[in-house]
Amino acid sequence: MELRTLRYFIAVLEAGSLSRAAGSLYIAQPALTAQIKKLEAELGAQLLERSHAGVTPTPAGQQLYEDARRLLSDADAVRERIQRLPQGPEGSVTVAAPFLLASLLLGPVLATLKKTHPRIRVFVIDDLSLMVKKAMLDRRADVGILVDTPQVDGLRCQPLARESIYVCGFDAEGSVSKLLRPVRHGRKPGRPEIGFEQAARLPLVLQSRRFSIRQSVEDAAAALGIALNVAHEHDSARVIRSLYVCGAGFTFTPACTLDDSPPDAEGWVVARVVRPALQRSYYLATAADRTLDPAARIVIEALAQEVTRLIREGRWEAELLLPRS
Secondary structure, three states: OOOHHHHHHHHHHHHHHHHHHHHOOOOHHHHHHHHHHHHHHHHHOOOOOEEOOOEEEEEHHHHHHHHHHHHHHHHHHHHHHHHOOOOOEEEEEEEEEEHHHHHHHHHHHHHHHHHHHOOOEEEEEEOOOOHHHHHHHHHOOEEEEEEEEOOOOOOEEEEEEEEEEEEEEEEEOOOOOOHOOOOOOOEEEOOEEEEEEEEEHEEEEEEOOOOHHHOOOHHHHHHHHOOOOOEEEOOOOOHHHHHHHOOOEEEHHHHHHHHHHHOOOOOOOEEEEEEOOOOOEEEEEEOOOOOOOOHHHHHHHHHHHHHHHHHHHHOOEEEOOOOOO
């Protein structure tokens, strides 16, 4: 494989078609097609699904896309090391994180690292919590944020934070607000609370049982011997959000997503679930048999600092579990 061929392959996937990619690369489409076919022959796998609408990656193509981006980034880093003396730690670090937490946490972390350590390249895998764990075990990620997984064979896990699960949605008729118990923290009002059994009777908008929050909700319902009132079930987080924001039902959501809610809208309800309290914990994970390089250590430190800042400033309603330094 040549680096140029990998660049061509990435351009095709990101353009969505061979013709658009050929135009952006300033090469003839037949020549580009020949390069892709040669790459498929070298790897012994079909990389693209072709249709009248363009091209999409096969599973092998998606894996090659992720690996090729990292390979090319490392190649660029090699070139930079040859061209100038090192100026601080450098390298590539892949972080795997559950997508709900990634929306809150990783933007500030990446922006900070770009300013403080521009020679460190960070790649992100945001996925289901189960797939984050798999990415770590498969060695596709250097650092992972695991959900409710304090111990995993082959991984070193460090407690990071714990957050509560909330119910949120539009209470158009005002009936749900009557179920809430007000809470005060000294003189300051806090989030109201709602009993799990009452929350389970609401028309619910939930993701499938593949998702960790749904599993926690199902376990709590089974322990109480009650059934969930599921009005809508979809795997897409965007569809779920669109449904509960438009008033189609209520959902269970972790505290890290509350900043993305419309709290000032009339009739909008956000209540912490109690009896039993639903919580989820996060752990920073690294490979147990691998010594962390300086770049990975800096990324882990940036993640820990941002989590600490978010919690102390009240941006994330969570409990910090990191050991005190």
